[in-house]
Amino acid sequence: MNIILLGPPGAGKGTQAKLLEEKFGLKQLSTGDMLRAEVASGSELGQKAKEIMDRGDLIPDEIIVDMIAGCLDKPECSGGIIFDGFPRTVDQAQALDSMLEEKGKPLTGVVQIVVDETVLVERLNTRIRQAQEAGEEVRSDDNEDTLKSRLEVYRNQTAPIIPYYQSEGQLFKVDGMATIEDVAEQIEGFLKSAQAA
Ligand code: ADP
Numbered sequence: 001m002n003i004i005l006l007g008p009p010g011a012g013k014g015t016q017a018k019l020l021e022e023k024f025g026l027k028q029l030s031t032g033d034m035l036r037a038e039v040a041s042g043s044e045l046g047q048k049a050k051e052i053m054d055r056g057d058l059i060p061d062e063i064i065v066d067m068i069a070g071c072l073d074k075p076e077c078s079g080g081i082i083f084d085g086f087p088r089t090v091d092q093a094q095a096l097d098s099m100l101e102e103k104g105k106p107l108t109g110v111v112q113i114v115v116d117e118t119v120l121v122e123r124l125n126t127r128i129r130q131a132q133e134a135g136e137e138v139r140s141d142d143n144e145d146t147l148k149s150r151l152e153v154y155r156n157q158t159a160p161i162i163p164y165y166q167s168e169g170q171l172f173k174v175d176g177m178a179t180i181e182d183v184a185e186q187i188e189g190f191l192k193s194a195q196a197a
Pocket residue numbers: 008009010031032033035052053054056057058059060064084085086087088092141150
């Protein structure tokens with residue numbers, strides 16, 4: 001199974017991806033995590049990416065698509081992939097479709113985690129507090145100003161991929177305002193019916 005988790009920043013994609021990795025033996029590919037690893041390593045890409053991410057903007061499509069292309073053939077991806085934070089533009093969605101087709105890895109579906117935007121600031125502040133309490137570094141793009149830009153980018157550049165997948169009959173919506181366990185159950189229900197189909 002190969003699925004995409006879609007939703008605004010703070011929707012809970014990363015949390016659900018981790019649960020799905022355990023339950024279904026899938027591999028999470030998070031472009032945000034990959035980019036943060038580049039930033040931490042101080043690579044040339046990381047240095048360029050940091051500035052863009054701190055503004056809440058998107059990294060150019062070619063860079064992201066190359067990054068994903070380099071992962072699809074890894075052995076840990078052979079049991080199926082959860083795409084988290086990718087695709088984020090219609091061009092990325094089209095590029096993913098071609099890559100998956102070429103590799104004979106069909107897309108099982110796209111899970112859209114639907115949340116009320118008003119809770120996102122609150123969730124962000126909780127994430128910052130939890131990171132601080134755990135003695136972890138707070139993400140440099142986790143602040144209210146950058147969140148505003150990230151949400152705007154989501155609305156303008158990422159939300160248009162919803163009708164793209166809807167028209168292909170691949171979209172499955174879950175209520176992201178429910179508890180973590182309940183959202184996980186909704187997604188599992190979808191995956192099990194997709195497995196059975
Ligand atoms: P979020 O919690 O906002 O969904 P991510 O960890 O997925 O955060 O992404 C953080 C940042 O990394 C984004 O704001 C963007 O700058 C960059 N990024 C991640 N994935 C992509 C992508 N697919 N295309 C372009 N930029 C990306």
